Amino acid sequence: SQQGEEDPQALSIQEGENATMNCSYKTSINNLQWYRQNSGRGLVHLILIRSNEREKHSGRLRVTLDTSKKSSSLLITASRAADTASYFCATDESGGSNYKLTFGKGTLLTVNP
Amino acid sequence: DAGVTQSPTHLIKTRGQQVTLRCSPKSGHDTVSWYQQALGQGPQFIFQYYEEEERQRGNFPDRFSGHQFPNYSSELNVNALLLGDSALYLCASSLAGIGGYTFGSGTRLTVV
Numbered sequence: 001s002q003q004g005e006e007d008p009q010a011l012s013i014q015e016g017e018n019a020t021m022n023c024s025y026k027t028s029i030n031n032l033q034w035y036r037q038n039s040g041r042g043l044v045h046l047i048l049i050r051s052n053e054r055e056k057h058s059g060r061l062r063v064t065l066d067t068s069k070k071s072s073s074l075l076i077t078a079s080r081a082a083d084t085a086s087y088f089c090a091t092d093e094s095g096g097s098n099y100k101l102t103f104g105k106g107t108l109l110t111v112n113p
Numbered sequence: 114d115a116g117v118t119q120s121p122t123h124l125i126k127t128r129g130q131q132v133t134l135r136c137s138p139k140s141g142h143d144t145v146s147w148y149q150q151a152l153g154q155g156p157q158f159i160f161q162y163y164e165e166e167e168r169q170r171g172n173f174p175d176r177f178s179g180h181q182f183p184n185y186s187s188e189l190n191v192n193a194l195l196l197g198d199s200a201l202y203l204c205a206s207s208l209a210g211i212g213g214y215t216f217g218s219g220t221r222l223t224v225v
Contacts, residue, residue, distance in 0.1 A: 035216075040201055042117075042218035043156070088155050099169045100146065101205075101214065103155030 005104050006089060012110040019076045021107040023089030024069075030092045032065055033101065034074050037086045046074075046087075051094070079111045117206050117217035125223045126194050132222060134189040138206030139215045144168075145187040146214070147179060148203040156203055162187050163209055194224045 007022045025032070031050045035043040049056045049065045049072065056063045062075040076083055086108050090101040118137040126132050138145050144163045148156035158171035162181035176192045185206075191198055201221050205214040 033214075040150075040152075040219075040221075042203065043205075043216040045214065045216075048213075090155075097169065099144075099161045099163075100158035100171065101148075101156075102158070103148075105153075105155045 006087070006107040008107060009105070010108045010110070012112065013079055014112050015079060015081055017079055017111075019079050019083070019109055019111070021074045021087050021109070023072045023074070023104055025072075025089070025091045025102075025104075026070065027091070028094045029067070030094045032063075032072050033090045033092070034061075034063060034072075035088045035090060035103075037088065037106070039085075043088070076109075079109075081111050081113045083109060084111045085109060117204055117215050119202075119204050119217035119220050121220060122218065123221045123223075125225060128194055128196060128224055130194050131190065131192045132194060134191075134202050134204075134220045134222070136187045136189070136204030136206075136217060138185050138187070138204075142206035142208050142215065143185050144207045144209050145181060145185065146205045146207070147187070147189045148205065149173070150201040150203060150219070152200070159189070191222075196224050198222065199224045 005024045033048045034046040047058045049063050060077045065072045086106045088103050088106045090103045120135045146161040147159040150156040159173050160170040161168045165181045178190045181187045201219045203219045204217045207214045
């Protein structure tokens with residue numbers, strides 16, 4: 001079963017604009033990760049935020065985490081055509097014998113030149 | 114520093130056949146996880162191998178099996194293929210206790 005739910009399912013913006021994607025999840029987590037996937041190929045790890053962190057930055061990426069609401073957001077600033085991809089959140093659930101990542105269904109981002 | 118290598122990249126099989134997919138982890142990683150990604154969906158966890166044993170399994174039937182070799186590489190075997198097994202199969206490696214997953218480019222399996 002999939003834990004995360006990304007919102008929106010699809011997002012289309014112009015180059016230079018900011019893109020915000022949201023993720024909700026259901027259980028307690030150790031951390032939450034965001035991945036990018038181009039054209040149904042492999043996943044590229046973007047950023048990891050731990051359960052005791054509220055905000056994290058990496059280049060043009062900003063991730064927030066609200067564990068009380070079980071939600072996260074990914075902001076991509078000054079978007080580029082090359083940012084066109086599917087974006088997935090994945091949770092690493094807390095619990096001693098859990099080793100898997102649980103993914104949402106993803107947000108398809110299209111950045112128009 | 115080689116990343117995760119998966120082979121083959123594409124595969125077409127007939128219903129009822131068996132298939133083996135292969136994964137070489139990133140240098141320095143000792144743990145391999147397999148995921149199935151159907152079209153338009155997020156990846157679903159199949160199982161994870163560590164120290165040549167299956168450490169955790171997702172909600173997949175016994176037709177899905179795996180193996181990890183002493184050099185940490187891994188195989189995913191699927192028996193009695195169904196049309197619904199058509200998907201992108203992703204391998205991810207990590208270092209036990211550290212986390213930080215590196216994904217391969219995947220194997221696209223089509224069952225006809």
